[in-house]
Amino acid sequence: MSVAETLTTAKPRSGRAISFLFFAIAIALIVATPFLPNYYVRVINSLLIYILLGIGLNIVIGYAGLLDLGFVAFYAVGAYSYALLASPQLDLHWPFLIILLVAACLGAVTGILLGIPVLRLRGDYLAIVTLGFGEIIRIIINNLDWLTGGPKGIPRLDKASILGIQVARPIDFFWLLLVTVLVVGTLVWRLERSILGKAWAAIREDQDAARGIGINTTNAKLAAFATSATIGSIAGAIFAASQRFVSPESFTLQESVLIVLMIVIGGIGNILGIVAGAAILMLLPEVLREFAEWRILFLGLLMIFLIIVRPAGIVPRSFGPDKLIRRLFGK
Numbered sequence: 001m002s003v004a005e006t007l008t009t010a011k012p013r014s015g016r017a018i019s020f021l022f023f024a025i026a027i028a029l030i031v032a033t034p035f036l037p038n039y040y041v042r043v044i045n046s047l048l049i050y051i052l053l054g055i056g057l058n059i060v061i062g063y064a065g066l067l068d069l070g071f072v073a074f075y076a077v078g079a080y081s082y083a084l085l086a087s088p089q090l091d092l093h094w095p096f097l098i099i100l101l102v103a104a105c106l107g108a109v110t111g112i113l114l115g116i117p118v119l120r121l122r123g124d125y126l127a128i129v130t131l132g133f134g135e136i137i138r139i140i141i142n143n144l145d146w147l148t149g150g151p152k153g154i155p156r157l158d159k160a161s162i163l164g165i166q167v168a169r170p171i172d173f174f175w176l177l178l179v180t181v182l183v184v185g186t187l188v189w190r191l192e193r194s195i196l197g198k199a200w201a202a203i204r205e206d207q208d209a210a211r212g213i214g215i216n217t218t219n220a221k222l223a224a225f226a227t228s229a230t231i232g233s234i235a236g237a238i239f240a241a242s243q244r245f246v247s248p249e250s251f252t253l254q255e256s257v258l259i260v261l262m263i264v265i266g267g268i269g270n271i272l273g274i275v276a277g278a279a280i281l282m283l284l285p286e287v288l289r290e291f292a293e294w295r296i297l298f299l300g301l302l303m304i305f306l307i308i309v310r311p312a313g314i315v316p317r318s319f320g321p322d323k324l325i326r327r328l329f330g331k
Helices: 005-033 040-062 072-085 096-115 123-143 171-192 196-204 207-212 219-244 255-266 271-287 289-309 321-329
Strands: 160-161 165-167
Touching: 005 040, 005 171, 040 196, 040 219, 040 255, 040 271, 040 321, 072 219, 072 255, 096 160, 096 219, 160 321, 165 171, 165 207, 165 321, 171 219, 171 271, 196 207, 196 219, 207 219, 207 255, 255 271, 255 289, 271 289
Parallel strands: none
Antiparallel strands: 160 165
């Protein structure tokens, strides 16, 4: 057997081994989580929320190639939708599923309102405008004391319930978040492979060329912003329900930057990469909690190392969920 043939056969075998390892870790985590203390379950819940946020932002950044630094605004819209509709603040106590639907609709409308003014912007200018949009939402929330509680936030939110089943314990939210991440991830993955996903890919590569071949870039961009914002708002509503308290401190620019870093480090345009990036940026600080003074330094060095060694991210765009499935089942 020649050297080329040896390398050709070795590469699929190593890829399949990595796929099985990834799959085994995910299954082991799902099986072990119900037996973990509440603290660790809450950490995993935070990880799932950020994976959901990463999937949402990845539509704009990874699929459509639009740099959005104000994504946390949609996260806040969803969280405060639940806080206002399920608390004594307005004395409204709507069911969780209805609030989730309202939050998703408000997120979509907010995404379109952001998308309309920035349709002609690209690159750094788009990033600056979206950053400003995120800060505007945070400042509005911080200053509307009569509605949002201002800096004090809104406490005593209602416990969530789904079809009469109360969702209050950390393990309850784990199953809710796990199902939500799987459903949203599958829908987004299928959306990427649809005609709209192909239009987003064309816009990402060259907007002028995409417009030249007949793609309605205006509608495609608005669809990207609306879909992304909808997912962000759903994540915000679940976050508020799990914490039973919201305040402006949870929706700062740092949160938006953290979500962008997850996508860049994990792999732009890849759902599996988002999972890897979120795991690193959410779980590593917990592992290094005893070294709090050095934790930021370790994270910074790790980011620099990964960007140098893996500029396309830990999981490149070419290795998507479809390839993972084929390698797992030998297809």
